[in-house]
Amino acid sequence: MTASHPSRAVAITGLGVISAVGRGVASMDAALAAGRDGLGPLSLWDTDLAGEFPVGQYRGDLDADLAEVGLAPTRRSLARMSRSDKLALVACAEACAHAGLSPAALNRLGAGAFVGQSVCGTLASEAQYQRARAGHTSRRGMGAMFTHEGANTQDQLARHFHLGGPTLGFMTACSSGANAIGLAAARVAAGQCEVMLAGGADSLSRIAVYGFHSLQVVSPEGPRPFDANRKGMSVGEGAGFVVLEALAHARQRGATPLALLTGYGHSCDAHHLTAPHPQGAGAIAAMRGALAMAGLEPRDIGYINAHGTATLDNDRTEALAIASVFAQAPVPVSSVKRFFGHTLAAAGAIEAVVCARALQTETLPQNLGLQTPLPEAALDLVRSPRHAPGLRHVLSNSFGFGGNNAALLFSATEAAWNPS
C-alpha cells in the first residue's frame, strides 16, 4: 500500500517525548548516547509478577511534570485524566514549545491532533472494575471507567492546546503511533491544514502486562532485539509527539524545520491476529510503500529504525523483510526497544522522535542488548552509537497485532529540494 504523493512538503518543527529513560528529548538523547536503558521492576500496582521481568516504566511524577510544562491542571481535571492522558499532554507540551506554537497560535491555525493509542485509560478502568466486582459500585467510581476511552486523551489535548481541528484516536495496536503520524502528515500535505500535532501514548496497565505475559513473549532479562538468543520483549509506557507543519508555513513564520516526513506506507498481513506473516510480506509492502511515496530507492536509505521487539517471530520476519527490500543495498539497522521497552501505541511515535534526532545529529542509535546477531538474515546491526555524516533518509518500521504494518520515512531538511 502506498499513500498518495504529497502535494506539499511536510516538516517536523517540534519534538516531545517521555519514556522510561526520562522526560524530554534531552533525556532521551543522553540515554541513547550512554547506552543506558530505562528498564526496571514494575511498581505501578502490586503484582506477583513484579520481580520476574523488567518493564519500561516512567519513574517521574507526572502531576509535577504537567505543572512544569505549564499545563497546571486543577485537582478536579487531574481526577479525570488517565496516566496515558498525562503522558500525552507532557510530550505534546514539549513538542509545541519546541515548535514555538502557543495554544492561541494552534487555535488560530486550526490545528488538530491524531493520536495512536491501544491501552488508553485502562490502568484506571481495570482497577475500578476489580473494585466493582468486589462490591464497590459508587457512582463516582463507576464513572471513572469512562477513562477507558482513548478519546479522553484527544479531548484533553484539545482543551489544553485549544485545538479546533479534528482530534482522532488511531488504534492499530503497536503501529498506532506511526499511523497517526502518517495520516496527520497526509492532512498537512493535502493542504487541509498548516499544522497537526501527531504522536502516540500508552501507559502500562494490567491488561498489557498480563496479556503479553499470557502470550509468553515477555523476557525475564529484558529485550535483546535481533539477538540469536533473544527471549522476548519488555512492556513499556510513554508518549512521543511531533509537530507536523507545511514546510512553506514553517519557513514563513521563521520556525526551524528539524526533519521532513517524506514517506508513509501501510499494509495489513491478513494472516493471523498476532503472528506476523512468516515471510514478512506485509512489512515489505509497508517499507516499499514509504519508499515509493518519497520517490526513493532502497540505496537512498541511510538507517532503518526497526520495530525490533525482540520476540522470536517479529525479529525473524522483520529481518527477512529488511533483507528482501534492501538486498542490493545493505543499510544500518537498530531497534531501540531495549531503551524504552515496547511502548505499544507510543512506540512508532517515540521512534519518530529518535529518527528525527538521528537526522539532526547524524548519529545512529545503537541496538542495545545485542550479543550474537540472529542467523536468519545478515543485517548491519548498529552495536554502538555510530556517526553517520551526511545522513539523508531514515526509515522507521512499526508492526502491530492484526498484521497492521506501517513505515515512516524521514529525510534531512535539505533533502526536500535536493533529493539524492
Added chain:
Amino acid sequence: MPVVITGLGVVSSIGTGAAEFRAALLQGRCGCALREFPRLAGNSVHAPAYVSVAAEPHGLIEPRKLRRMFRIVRMAAVCARQALQMAGIDPSTVPPHRIGIVFGTAFGALEVTQKFIDSWIDNGQRHASPLNFMNSVHGILASQIALDIHATGLNLTISQRDISFEAALAHGAAALEAGQVDVCLVGGADELTPLLHEVAARSLYASLDAADAAGLDPLARRGTTVPGDGAAVFVLQRQGRALAHLAGVRLGRHDHGGPDLARELLQNEAAAGVDLVTNNRDGHLRSARVHQRREAVVGPGVSHRGNFGTWPTAGALQFAANALMLAHGEYYAPLAAGKPQPMRTAPRAILHDAASSSGVHAAYVLTANEQ
C-alpha cells in the same frame, strides 16, 4: 474524484440486512424493549435498551472463522459480507492490496476485554487468557474482516466518541480519492454489554424507567436516554451502481472556534440542493444543548435514534438510513418515544451534522444518484 456507496450491511435492533432495516424504517418499527441486564453484584435489572438481533451469518462466513469471532466482531463481519454481496463484489476477485477497511468504534471489543480481565481475577495473574487478550484490541474488527476476506490494503480503526464512524468514513473516502484502494469497506460498531449498561446507568446516562421501553425521544431534554448497539458497513467505490453519492465529509471540533464544517460543506457545489438535515440528537439534555446551537446554523434536523437507539457509532446506522432514503426515493418518518413524527417528501440531498458535548464534530453530505 467522486465516491459512491455501492453496498451496505446492517445489524440492528430493528433488523439484519438492508432489506429488513429498510422495511423497519418504512413501517416505523421501534427496536426498544425491556431487557435484563445482570449486575456485578449478582442481581439483575430490567431496563429499556435497543439490543441488536443476533448477527446470523446465513452462509456468509465460514463456520471455522465464526468460532473465533466474539459478538461485536461477528456483527461487523456479517455486515461486511452483506455489504459486499449488495455491491456484487466477490473479494477474491479483487487484488487484496486494493481493498481497504476503515472502522470506527468508541469502546471496541468490550465483552472480550471484560472476559480477559475476569480471566486473571478468577484464575490468577499467571493464568490470564491469551485468546481473550489478542481479541481485546480495538483493531480486532478491521483485522478480523481483513482475515475473512483476505484484504491486505489500508486497515485502520478510529476511535473518537460520537464521530468514530464519520471519521472512518472520511478516511475511507480519502483513500479512494487518493487512489490507494479501489474498494473500501467503511463501518462502525459498538456493543452494549451488561457492564457498559451498569456504568451508563450509574452515571445517570442510561434510563432505568420501564416506561422508556416505548423508545427514546430524540427531541427530549432529559437527564437520561436509552442506549443500544449495532453495526453497519458500507462499500465505497469511485464508481459503480450507486445507492448514493458522498459529496463531502468534514471532521473537526465545535468547542474551540474552528470553522463551521457544515457551512463549509454547503458552500461546495457538489452539496447543492440539501433538503434534509439529520443529526445525532438522542434525547439527552447534553445532546439537546449542543444541537440547539447546531440547528441555529444548519436548520432543524431529524434523528432516527428513536428507531434504532443511541451509542457512539449509531451514526453508521443513520448513514445507512440516509443512503436508503436516497436510493429508494423514500422518507422514513423518525420515531419519538415510539410515535412517528410528521411525514415529509423524500430527500434528494442530505446533510448530516454530528456533534457531541465532548466537542467533536463531523458533517457529511449524501446526494441521490442523479444529483
